[in-house]
Amino acid sequence: MSKDHKTLIRPEGLPGSASWPVVTPIMPSVVYASETPDALDAQYEGRVEGYTYAREGHPNAEVLARRIDALEGEDGGLVLGSGMAAVTAVMLGILKAGDHVVGGDQLYGRSLRLMTQDLPRMGITTTLADPCDAAAIAAAIRPETRMILVEVVSNPTLRVADMEGIARVAREKGVLLVVDNTFTTPRAYRPFDHGADIVIHSVTKLLAGHSDVTLGYAVARDAGLQKAIYDFAVTTGMTPSPFDCWLAERGLATFDLRFDRAEQNAARLADHLGTLAGVKRVLYPMRGDHPDAARARAVLGNRGCNMLSFELHGGREAANAFAAAAEGIAFAPTLGDVGTTLSHPASSSHRALTPEARAAIGISEGFFRVSVGLEDSDALADVFSRAVAAAETA
Template sequence: MEIHPKITPIYQTSVFKFEDLNELELYFSEPGSRYLYSRNGNPNADELAEAINRLEGGAGAMVTGSGMAAIFAAVLAYCQAGDHVLCAADIYGGSSTLLNTELNRMGISVTYVPFEQFYELQSFVQPTTRLMLVETMSNPLLRVADLGRLAEECHFHGLKLVVDNTFATPVLTQPLALGADIVLHSVTKYLSGHSDVTAGAVVAADAGVAARLKQIGVIYGLTLSPMESWLAVRGLKTLRLRVREHSRNALAIANFLADHPAVRDIYYPGLVQHPQHELAVAQGAGLFGGMMSILLADDPEVVNAFMRRTKYFPFAPSLAGVDSSLSYPLGTSHRALTPEQQQQLGITTGLVRLSIGIEPLEELMADLAQALD
């Protein structure tokens, strides 16, 4: 009896069988014709990689065990010991920790570029500089990078542009179409979307780089398990619907919070007062995502009181699930920075990051109102 499942089954196996030596030789002579070992490739992981590659318009993709593994693979695709990378100063704390510690120990040095100097890199570029790492929308202050302009600047200096597109997703922005060389995601966040998967993805504009990424993934053991891949594929199917609803709720909430006396400042690209609002309109397909940060009084007790009172926004140091949540950059993602670095970036005691979910808008608004009041 032939079986034709509509949904790809979970290939929960670590190894695949061969009939004889002839099949083994076919595996090596015809790459992609069959599977050998799940670290080298698995139908579920390949399905996820191909789906994300299509969304980003790439030449090839690899999925990894986490977003951090994706960042690691992206840097190694272009760098070796003795090389130098540029990184946005306003970036996820885990990215800077990886660069400062493990990659630095491997002989790859880093210089951080303030947001205001993204498009004038001459003073930062060294003979050994290979790439620049940025986020489409920065974590946690939601600054929007002009990726087309930045790609031109990077390529003028012979650098590759690596873009973390986690906050924006390909529904809002496709960095490769704007000139980026690699785009990466923490699939844990919006792409999977249900807070039940830990995964990452790296997509390359060039097929040769895509092959190199796969080689790095296999050799370093960065590849993703079948079950996680299957769950992420399932989540990915509703990405467009979820991002639209996240964005709709977030814009309404941002407008509400912008006028609230307890909120000293708000960082959301959908607001007309946001410094990069027009860029976000042009680069974001008319949507602005579900992430924002608000600035309360710089008093731990004020922040604690807000956190305790919210019912729909649990304090959970991640983001982008269908359920709303909040996080505290000073004490979690950017904890490893020095006090001076935190102050320079505007990451202070009163800064709270909100991940707006897809719950009924009126319930989220009422919850935030009572928590702030």
């Protein structure tokens, strides 16, 4: 740079170096400069690669997307501002008024709201059906059905979908199969290996793993569908934060280790809860008493994931006593942290449902979901034993 430019606020370029950073730099720039209008045209027309405006893509998002692409076995994925941004971009980027969607009847609460309240306002009709029964999904298909949305393991009741049967229905009917793989992650299940057309993640959860980012991810096997998702996300400003992308990339470096340790803890905690008199039932996919135990083995192999749910004897009073006595366990509507967190669906994720609607899917006032973390498993067992005892005396 010449001395004539020493007073410029934005001098061109970065210091030269024969070496390079080991860690991906955080690149928060909103805008990227081009040499000429012709050079900018070349970028927009795809003749050269480059960045223009962060809403259309930035380096930290692309680095993170490529890391998740590798886990899911696909290319061209998109990182968005949240998990629900990913769900919304897939739905509204692809669907149009007059289309019909079939969704699992135990989707995440906000996904259920999108299905039952928001999509119908836009002329997109929806039907909810039991994902554990492929015949129920097939029966819900109409001539105008364009898409099926399911979670491999449901939130929060941990039912295991009949993924083989649903994939067969989608293939036979010519309907897109969209899989929310947040709970299972590609460590336990890779949807594209089993017939999925689109995969969604809330990166906020297990992939990032530290409760300090809010991000989503969506990838379609078909390039045209991926372009539609991208265009909608860019138009509506679902831009992810470069800093959050950087944090999530850092989290991915330990993802396998975190997942395996948390999964081991979850299996041990589930078995321990099953021995406590104050616990009415325990839901963990690898337990023999799980309602979908055989299917869980077929779908997940030996991967039980880090999530478990259980139900206390008693109602809200017992739930309050349990949460208050669970010392050191964060009572918070989240999952996937390095520490164990406790969630009460009736007062958080599924509070918008009527008590009758919650009861229909097995959620009572004494029902809790646990995202098991990396603590010592014996210490976790002690905390939960004391909390269950407190609930019994409530």
